[in-house]
Amino acid sequence: MATALNLTGVKTSGSNSLASRGSLQQRCVLPQRLHFATSVGSSSSLSRSLKNPGRSGVFKVCCTGANVDVLEKSLATGQGFGDSENQLSCVMKFGGSSVASAERMREVADLILSFPNERPVIVLSAMGKTTNKLLQAGEKAVSCGVTNVSCIDELSFIKELHLRTVKELGVDESVIATHLEELDQLLKGIAMMKELTLRTKDYLVSFGECMSTRIFAAYLNKRGVKARQYDAFEIGFITTDDFTNADILEATYPAVAKRLHDDWITDPAIPIVTGFLGKGWRTCAVTTLGRGGSDLTATTIGKALGLREIQVWKDVDGVLTCDPNIYQQAEPVPYLTFDEAAELAYFGAQVLHPQSMRPAREGDIPVRVKNSYNPNAPGTLITRTRDMRKAVLTSIVLKRNVTMLDIVSTRMLGQFGFLAKVFSIFEDLGISVDVVATSEVSISLTLDPSKLWSRELIQQELDHVVEELEKIAVVHLLQHRSIISLIGNVQRSSLILEKVFNVLRTNGVNVQMISQGASKVNISLIVNDDEAEQCVRALHSAFFESDLPELDHGYGNGNGSAAAS
Numbered sequence: 001m002a003t004a005l006n007l008t009g010v011k012t013s014g015s016n017s018l019a020s021r022g023s024l025q026q027r028c029v030l031p032q033r034l035h036f037a038t039s040v041g042s043s044s045s046l047s048r049s050l051k052n053p054g055r056s057g058v059f060k061v062c063c064t065g066a067n068v069d070v071l072e073k074s075l076a077t078g079q080g081f082g083d084s085e086n087q088l089s090c091v092m093k094f095g096g097s098s099v100a101s102a103e104r105m106r107e108v109a110d111l112i113l114s115f116p117n118e119r120p121v122i123v124l125s126a127m128g129k130t131t132n133k134l135l136q137a138g139e140k141a142v143s144c145g146v147t148n149v150s151c152i153d154e155l156s157f158i159k160e161l162h163l164r165t166v167k168e169l170g171v172d173e174s175v176i177a178t179h180l181e182e183l184d185q186l187l188k189g190i191a192m193m194k195e196l197t198l199r200t201k202d203y204l205v206s207f208g209e210c211m212s213t214r215i216f217a218a219y220l221n222k223r224g225v226k227a228r229q230y231d232a233f234e235i236g237f238i239t240t241d242d243f244t245n246a247d248i249l250e251a252t253y254p255a256v257a258k259r260l261h262d263d264w265i266t267d268p269a270i271p272i273v274t275g276f277l278g279k280g281w282r283t284c285a286v287t288t289l290g291r292g293g294s295d296l297t298a299t300t301i302g303k304a305l306g307l308r309e310i311q312v313w314k315d316v317d318g319v320l321t322c323d324p325n326i327y328q329q330a331e332p333v334p335y336l337t338f339d340e341a342a343e344l345a346y347f348g349a350q351v352l353h354p355q356s357m358r359p360a361r362e363g364d365i366p367v368r369v370k371n372s373y374n375p376n377a378p379g380t381l382i383t384r385t386r387d388m389r390k391a392v393l394t395s396i397v398l399k400r401n402v403t404m405l406d407i408v409s410t411r412m413l414g415q416f417g418f419l420a421k422v423f424s425i426f427e428d429l430g431i432s433v434d435v436v437a438t439s440e441v442s443i444s445l446t447l448d449p450s451k452l453w454s455r456e457l458i459q460q461e462l463d464h465v466v467e468e469l470e471k472i473a474v475v476h477l478l479q480h481r482s483i484i485s486l487i488g489n490v491q492r493s494s495l496i497l498e499k500v501f502n503v504l505r506t507n508g509v510n511v512q513m514i515s516q517g518a519s520k521v522n523i524s525l526i527v528n529d530d531e532a533e534q535c536v537r538a539l540h541s542a543f544f545e546s547d548l549p550e551l552d553h554g555y556g557n558g559n560g561s562a563a564a565s
C-alpha cells in the first residue's frame with residue numbers, strides 16, 4: 001500500500017535536490033525513484049519539477065514500504081536518499097550460462113567485486129541446464145518405479161555438478177546437502193504417485209535456483225564478502241497460482257522492498273536471491289514465473305527498491321539484431337525502448353522474459369543487457385525513450401510452430417458483433433491470441449504456441465476451438481506457421497515494407513498474413529515454418545548488412561541512441 005508524505009519544497013539546484021520549507025525546515029535530497037508523485041497546489045508533478053530547477057510547490061510524495069522509512073530518515077537527518085551510501089544501488093541478474101560451473105561462479109564473483117561502488121542485489125538462475133535436467137528427471141520418475149529413481153541419469157548429473165562445484169569452490173557441502181536429499185525424496189514421491197503435476201513440477205525445478213544461490217552466497221562469504229541467501233518465495237514474491245507460468249502480484253513490491261531493505265540496514269550483506277520462483281497466494285506453494293523468469297525477478301526487485309539500474313548478464317553481447325542460433329552475423333543492438341524490448345521478448349526472442357519489461361517500465365528503471373563472458377562489450381541499454389529519428393529496423397524475431405486460424409463469417413456482409421463473438425470464444429476457452437488481421441467479415445489470427453504448450457492444449461483442444469467457431473463462421477486451421485516480427489520504427493513502415501516485399505519476392509516466399517499493431521514498434525509477417533529461417537537470414541542481410549541509402553540509416557543498423565530524458 002502506498003503511503004503519502006507531504007513536502008513543501010522549492011527546487012534549488014542540482015538534478016534532484018529540494019530545499020524544503022514549512023514544517024520540515026531542512027534541505028534534503030529527494031529520492032530519485034519513489035512511486036511517485038503528484039503535486040498539490042501546483043499544476044506540475046514533482047517528477048517534472050525535479051527536471052525544472054526553480055519550481056516550487058507543495059508536493060505529495062507517495063512511496064511504498066521501505067521507501068517511507070528511508071525518506072523519513074533522510075528528511076530527518078538531512079542526508080540524501082538516492083545518493084546515500086547506505087542504500088542498495090542496482091540489481092545484477094546472472095543467467096544459467098553465467099553460473100554454469102565453479103569457474104563461472106568465480107568469474108561472476110570477480111565481476112561483481114569489480115564494481116566496488118555498487119551495492120548490488122544479486123539474482124541467480126539455476127546452474128547451466130539444471131532446470132531442463134530437473135524436468136527430465138521428473139518425467140522419468142513418473143514411469144521408472146521407486147527403486148530405479150537413483151539410477152536416473154539426470155539426477156546423477158545434477159548431484160555430480162553441484163557437489164563438484166561446491167568442492168572446487170572450497171565451500172561446505174552442507175550448504176546443499178539437505179536439498180540434494182529432499183530432491184531424492186521428491187523424485188521417489190513422483191515415482192510412487194506415477195504423476196507429475198504442474199504444482200510438483202514447480203517445486204521440483206525450484207531446487208535448481210535454491211542450490212545455485214546457496215553455493216554462491218557461501219562462496220562470497222568464504223572470500224570475505226558478506227552475502228546473504230534468500231529464497232524468493234520466503235521474502236514476499238507473491239504470485240498467482242498458475243503453476244509453471246505464474247504472475248507477480250502487486251503485494252510483492254512493498255513486501256520484497258521491506259525485507260531486503262530492512263536486512264540491509266540492520267546487517268548489510270549482499271543479497272543473493274533465487275530467480276524464477278514465487279509463492280502462490282492461495283496455495284502458498286512454490287510457483288515459477290515461466291521459463292527464463294529470473295529476468296522478471298530482477299526487474300521486480302529493481303522496481304520494488306527503486307534502484308538506479310537493472311543489469312541482466314547473459315552469454316551474448318546484449319540483445320542482438322536476430323537470434324544468433326539462426327544467423328551468426330547478428331549484431332548487438334545498442335539501445336532499445338521498453339516497448340521495443342517487450343515486443344521483442346513477447347514475440348519470441350529468448351534473450352528476455354516476455355513479462356520482464358513491465359516492472360522496469362513502471363518504475364522507469366534502465367535495464368542493461370550485458371555479456372558475463374565479455375564484460376567490456378557495451379551491451380544493450382533499454383530505457384523509456386530513445387532518439388528514433390534515424391531508427392529504422394532494430395531486430396528481427398522469429399516465433400516458430402504457430403497455429404493460424406482463418407475465420408470467415410457465415411453471415412451477411414456488415415454484421416456487427418462478429419469480432420466480439422470470435423474473441424469471446426477465445427476468452428471462454430482461456431486461449432491467448434498473438435497476431436490478428438481483420439476485415440468486416442473475416443479474421444485471421446495466430447495462437448500463442450507457448451500458452452498452448454504450457455496448458456497441454458494439443459490437437460483435441462484445437463479441435464474444440466474450431467468446433468465452437470464453426471457455429472458462426474467457416475474456419476481453416478493452418479499449422480506449422482511462423483511469425484517473423486520486425487521490431488523497429490513503424491513510423492517508417494512504408495520503407496520497411498517496401499524492402500521486406502522485395503526480399504520476399506526475390507526469395508520466392510509467400511506471406512500469408514501481415515499485421516501492424518497499435519504498438520508502433522512491430523510489424524508481423526506469417527510464413528510457413530520451413531521458409532522462416534531462410535527468410536530471417538535474407539531480411540537480416542538486406543537490412544543490416546547492405547548499404548541502404550534510401551532507408552537513411554545514420555547509425556549503421558539504424559538503432560538510434562538513448563534519448564536524453
Ligand SMILES: Nc1ncnc2c1ncn2[C@@H]1O[C@H](COP(=O)(O)OP(=O)(O)O)[C@@H](O)[C@H]1O
Pocket residue numbers: 094095096097098125292313314315316318319320321322323324325348349350351352395
Ligand atoms: N535477439 C536475440 N538477442 C540475443 N540473444 C538471443 C536473441 N534471440 C535468441 N537469443 C538467445 O538467447 C540466449 C540468452 O538468453 P538466455 O539463455 O535466457 O540467457 P540466460 O540464461 O543467461 O539468462 C542467447 O544465448 C541466444 O542464443
Ligand SMILES: N[C@@H](CC(=O)OP(=O)(O)O)C(=O)O
Pocket residue numbers: 094095096097125126131132208275276290291292293294295
Ligand atoms: N532456470 C530457469 C529460470 C531462468 O531464468 O533461467 P535463465 O536465466 O538461465 O534463462 C529456466 O531455465 O527457465
